[in-house]
Amino acid sequence: MEEENQQQPSDESKFIKIKKFPFIMGVFLLIFVTAGITTAAFVFGDEKVQSIAPAVSNQREEFNKLYSTYDTIKKQYYKDVDDNILINGAINGMLESLDDPYSDYMNEEEAQSFHQSISSSFEGIGAEIQEQNSRIMVVSPIKGSPAEKAGIRPNDIILSVDGKSLEGMSSSEAVLLIRGKKGTKVELLISRGTDSDPIKVSIVRDTIPIETVYPEMLKNGVAKIQVTSFSENTSKELSDALEEMQKQGMKGLILDLRGNPGGLLEQAIDISSMFVPNGKIVMQMEDREGKKQVSKSRNDGELKLPTVVLIDKGSASASEIVAAAVKESAGIQLIGEKSFGKGTVQTAEDFEDGSNFKYTAAKWLTPDGNWIHKKGIEPDIKVALPAYANLPYISPDHELKVSSTSSEVKAAEEMLSALGYKPGKIDGFYDESTQKAVSTFQKDHKLKVSGTIKGDTTMNMMEELRKKIVNNDTQVKKAEQVLNEQIK
Structure with a gap:
């Protein structure tokens, strides 16, 4: 579900300059707009950084406590402690102190799993997860994945994996337990809402391909095109799907972004540009100083036919960028339920030893300057699914x-x-x-x-x-x- 973006940056998106991902040791800049590092995190871009980390001088007073603690442990702790364990622990502690589910340290194994995910497919259960309040929450299962077929739903809390509690784990640590080879079984203990007891869900892992666009013609010339994520070829897939639907006599379009956990930012901008008139704002990026960089539609001719967009609580991040862009800059109605609410951008840097860390570097704002983080986007027309659509999973083993x-x-x-x-x-x-x-x-x-x-x-x-x-x-x-x- 993670793919590298090879598109060139626009004038409005210099902040997220995109190049082909180079598999070399060093530091890279990765921009994310997904709901978090998960079984399916998405790379927005990368750029080689000149050094692994700035040299830290022993003369910096703010590090005195850190050095003192390190020296004491090395000299007086009752047994030898590996330097890497102490240093990695210090880095992890700094990131955890941010109290930000999107800032995380990944050791070598976790980072390797992360990089392996930057491909056209991966092996696992096919669900986007994130850490929230020291718990691992499902953002959305991937369409057609083992997770979806097993009944996993947005906002499910994964309590344990094969009997191992996930409490206090980062999403990166949880990923290592959840992912695995095709054909192997994993048992999740799931909590859903407050009215039901935890349930055990057995899932057989499989290869999760990155197919992102699913078109179908409904009645009366209305086409429905579901976009399940924003991968490197999604805009082309959508363009092809639109052409196919037009050949079949499409008179109106339902763009279905329900359960879409996000993806590549450039793809979100490209897809928004299909509906937003040329030159109008698609989204804005705001740094810590409050400086904003604006991305505008690169439309060569917007799709001129009646269109509505479906969203729900599983629509997150890059899909929220599209939803907000078409709502505020193209006047397209949103139908369904309030979206997830993820309005930040992460940067990840690799160390020479193969580990890495990511941290939140900026906010993204809607065309009108709204920050939807932890708020979500309200649909213009609220429509819920039938009550039976939210029934809990029943374990076939019971x-x-x-x-x-x-x-x-x-x-x-x-x-x-x-x-x-x-x-x-x-x-x-x-x-x-x-x-x-x-x-x-x-x-x-x-x-x-x-x-x-x-x-x-x-x-x-x-x-x-x-x-x-x-x-x-x-x-x-x-x-x-x-x-x-x-x-x-």
Whole structure:
């Protein structure tokens, strides 16, 4: 999900000068606009820095306590301590003291994992995560990924990985536990909201390709194009998709940015430029001194047809840049739910030993100068998905049967009800009515009729619910309604 950007910088984006990523030792400047270093962090650009770090003089008084502590540990601690452990710990401590989930130190192993992610694919579960309040939170699963298929959702909290607690870990440390070779299984303990007990989710890792644009023609000439992230080829993919939809008679467009955790800044600017008139502001960058650098649309001819954009709580960072740009500079309506709210830019630097660190270097602002960090972007038309779209995951490894009582039983009852079966009173108690509904479901789907929920039955129930959510997508239906009125 991470890709290097080879595009040249515009006059308005000198702050984020982009070059092809050089695989050499040294220090590089990487600009990020994702929700954080995750299983899928995105590189905005890089630029070789002339030195690893400025030489620190022993004469600087602010370092006296640091040197004194180091010397004391080296001379008087009850056993020898490796210099690298102390130095890396000091760096990590400085970054942690910033109390910023986007500033982080990565040791050699973590940094290596990070660099391996800068490619067209990676192996893992396919979910963007970030550290928040000492917990690891899911920003969004990738479309079609094992994480999405397993029912992982934005804002899920990952409590543990294969029994190892993630409390207090950085996102980089969590990534090393979550990612792994294709075909291997990982078990996550997930907390979702405050009304349900933690649930175990078993996921088989797979290769996660970076396919970012998914076009389809709906009814009455309305096309829906989903953009799942902003990778190095996304703007071209979108351009090709638009051309394909136009050949099929597209009269209106739904640009779907739901669940899009971000990506390459240059791609966000390029895609915004497809909709924002030439010369109008797309976004602004503000440094610590309050100085702003403006990026404007590089449009050679904007798309002139009715358009709406879908957003939700999984729309973060670069996707928020696009959403804000089309809303404020092109008057395009946003439909759905409030976005994630990530309005900062990170810089990452590599050390010669292979480790690196990243820190927040700037804010990005909307065309009107709004900072959406921790606030998100409110849609013009608020539309929620049906309540059953937010039902918790049920582990296929757990057997639910008569007399079982749990939050998973209640979720199963709600799923059965949403799918048109009658489980009786929805109370979390597996009674004879629940058993009868399950048996009917199994018969209808040519499964072994056991009256219990486990394995294939669990997976089939969740898959059928997913299809129902897609077929009854209230946000898409509202977008179609708005466009049909404009097309008329």
